[in-house]
Amino acid sequence: MLEHLDRSRTDVVLIVDDVPDNLSLLHDALDEAGYTVLVATHGEAAMQRATQAVPDIILLDAIMPGMDGFEVARRLKAQAETSHIPIVFMTGLTETEHVVAAFQAGGVDYVTKPIRPREVMARIEAHMQSARQARQARNALDAFGHASLTVRISDGRVLWQTPLARKLLQTYFDAPDSVAPAELADWLLQTAPALSRDLAAGRPPSAVPVWTVNQAGSRLSFTLHQPTGDDEWLLVMQESSDQAAIDALTQEFKLTTREGEVLYWVVRGKTNRDIGDILGSSPATVKKQLEHIFAKLGVETRTAAAGLAMSRVAQLKAR
Known part of the structure; x- marks a missing residue:
């Protein structure tokens, strides 16, 4: 297991490349700029380090022996705990089909080889600003007890979730991290399309859709917050307890x-x-x-x- 990373003072970058010279060049430049740098030399190691450390951004070589960068990206985007990480591809392939493949696999940007550290640094900083804002927003929601997650309605895939959301889903449901619980997915299929049509037509909903599950005196509610894409919705979760209210009544x-x-x-x-x-x-x-x-x-x-x-x-x- 990797040691706990202190993110209060530095951002974490994972570099994935099977060429040692490229790793050394980028590692030195990023380290000098104040980043915490992790490295991986093949796809399997990249998956392991990304899952354990959840870096703030990944520099990913597109072409590697075994599991290539495109497959690594697809797998990371399919995991709820890593799906939010920006991925910048590094590739010597500039043909249109390769660039398209990089974006289809989940990349936010690409740089071409031979690597120019100053260009890479500029690309990283641009994407890091957005990543920091997203992370701060997720942490703020969790701090106020409002966990959140984004779900793709058509297949129930969890695209990202806050740490508190992951904890609550594990507590209330026996479901993989990357897939919404079956009951929740069914409710979304029934509820979200109609609400989407109302919003598209400029009609305010008569009531905000809420779905609640009960467990041992506690309740977990899911509120449809807003669409984040054609087939994606942001949900806000909040846990409440019967016992707290019972205690208040008993004492009062x-x-x-x-x-x-x-x-x-x-x-x-x-x-x-x-x-x-x-x-x-x-x-x-x-x-x-x-x-x-x-x-x-x-x-x-x-x-x-x-x-x-x-x-x-x-x-x-x-x-």
């Missing part, structure tokens, strides 16, 4: 733990039978607990109890 109204749970599910619109199923008790037991709750809250009906609870919790959040 001086309830027992079970009474706090019952009141919470009353607020959520559940019937006594529903609550019994959730808490593993009978509807009769839930009814008895509700009588105790009504007495403590000074109300006579579940509607009044729910209204008072929602009002008080809103006041607590505003403090």
Whole structure:
């Protein structure tokens, strides 16, 4: 495993080339400019280093023995954790089909051999500015608890995701990093096309589409944020917990733990039978607990109890 890289002071560049002289020339120029430089001499090593270190940009030789640069790029773009990394191809091939192949494989730019370090440095810096801004935006979303990811609707492919998004998806779903969970993919296929048509026609949506999955007292919600391409959407994810709300109700109204749970599910619109199923008790037991709750809250009906609870919790959040 590679050692942890400190990104607070330097950007990380991965150079992939099977010619030692090219590696040495670029390594020295980038190192002198203050970059942290990683190197790989073949495609398999490039995949390993890119996956482990997640560099900020990759300089990739197009033609190498074994796995060539085009295949390396395609594989990196297919992995959610590396799909966002800008790839600049290095090639001695300037024919149109090779240039097109570089861009089709996911490259953002190319430089021709023999390598001219000053030209490479200028290209890197131009693409690094965009990469830094994108990284800062992803980190800012995560810092505020709003994870995000971009999904290609037609095949459910995750094109990129923030670290928090990856963690939440691993917690709630058993799905590969590069593919959206089947339930989410189905929801996107049903929801995104209609919303796209509304936006294209200038019609504001009547409501922002949200899909929610529940797990052990916590909820993960997905909100369609905006299209990022013809077949791509940015989704914002947020996790919320039933337990935090239950604890607040229990403390505010001086309830027992079970009474706090019952009141919470009353607020959520559940019937006594529903609550019994959730808490593993009978509807009769839930009814008895509700009588105790009504007495403590000074109300006579579940509607009044729910209204008072929602009002008080809103006041607590505003403090």
